[in-house]
Amino acid sequence: MRTQSARMGDSLYIYLTGELDECTVSRAREEADNAIDRSTGCSRAIFNLAGVRFMDSTGIGFLIGRYKKLQRYGMRMYLENPNPDADKILSLSGVYSLMPKL
């Protein structure tokens, strides 16, 4: 699992790559949170999921956790490019109502 981030204008982009599960989530959490903490001035964070080959409910918990953190910074959260498998559990769990898919 790899987490990379980039800033473009007032947007923070977080790119996740690999398999997001209980084994990999703590590192992803730490790296994503570091990126968020360094993103002062950004109004939104976009999580790019194109590289996520596998994700289970642990990934849902991870995304909701980041959503709550971003809320404390007054930032909005969006999701981008989930593969069809990730899309299936994201839809099922209703997270798109909190963090719309771009």
Place this chain on the structure above:
Amino acid sequence: MNEMYLKFLSRSENEIFARNVVAAFALPLNPTLDELSDVKTAVSEAVTNCIVHGYRGSEGWILLKCKTEGDFLHIEISDDGRGIEDVEQALTPFYTTLPDEERSGMGFTIMQTFMTAFSVQSEAGKGTKVRMSKQFGAKATEDAR
């Protein structure tokens, strides 16, 4: 018909191993990629639950049994951990006993949605056993009708 048993420690690095073993075992049934992905996700949910809820970070054994029967794959995943007091409540979407650890309470809902059949047997203090089955080609048969 084919059968297999696997016993492994409740370490999170074994999750990827467990779901890939089941996927490899199911291959002779010619699953579609979607079906295989459903099975892997459901296995991952059950194994994660054994690790984070059943054993709560302490080490214990997880038992995984698989059986093929016609176009069905039957899976049993069990732990000897804390068990569940109220199974019906645990099955409720979004219900979790660990909200502070970023759990969403979706695991059982995902298993139920992704698999053809699903059941849980649990006793507080004794452990938990999840049984689930997937029928491969079920969607193709439906679409052909």
